[in-house]
């Protein structure tokens with residue numbers, strides 16, 4: 001069963017058509033990564049799915065319980081960490097639920113800290129806890145690791161994989177990082193001319209960075225993105 005069904009979605013900014021009859025389905029519990037050249041409309045699609053921006057045409061079916069993690073953590077500086085996680089939760093259980101979400105991202109000891117005292121990676125883990133505490137059916141990730149250093153990013157990949165395997169939301173990850181897309185997603189999509197141009201299922205062998213399937217998929221994706229020439233006999 002699909003959690004997300006986008007059908008013939010269009011979005012225009014003035015003369016420019018950014019989404020042009022786009023179709024997309026995401027199954028329940030499926031992790032989908034979306035790649036595409038800068039400015040091709042990835043964030044526009046994600047924001048439409050989040051309900052943050054309208055569309056001009058087509059239909060969108062998305063679950064009520066959906067949350068977004070952005071590139072920047074967007075924690076409120078005047079609230080302690082746990083309160084940031086607990087925003088909008090019923091008061092009686094807020095602290096306990098926030099605490100357990102923070103435990104899941106390894107930050108329960110920071111529950112009473114102020115956001116300003118956290119590192120970039122820690123703040124982004126709090127943002128993840130804040131998203132997951134709501135038990136979303138759809139988790140939208142808009143380049144959430146892009147601003148992190150390489151080592152922290154790798155740790156975040158492991159964490160996100162663990163968390164999504166445990167909670168099983170449908171996930172749409174917008175990223176520029178081809179390796180990240182392959183390592184995290186069940187399916188990698190590329191976007192071009194306002195539509196999904198290609199879809200690749202990721203075989204479990206391809207999640208090994210040293211493997212031939214990883215290299216082949218990486219090359220195919222970079223070819224689709226116009227970064228390398230496609231292999232003639234791929």
Ligand SMILES: Nc1ncnc2c1ncn2[C@@H]1O[C@H](COP(=O)(O)OP(=O)(O)OP(=O)(O)O)[C@@H](O)[C@H]1O
Nearest residue numbers: 013014018036037038039040041042043044045176
């Ligand atoms: N509010 C807006 N008003 C006018 N044009 C916009 C607006 N938001 C986005 N655009 C344009 O729509 C196009 C798609 O933008 P979008 O942010 O969705 O691309 P993207 O694929 O996420 O890019 P990037 O990878 O660089 O983040 C761009 O050309 C952008 O300039």
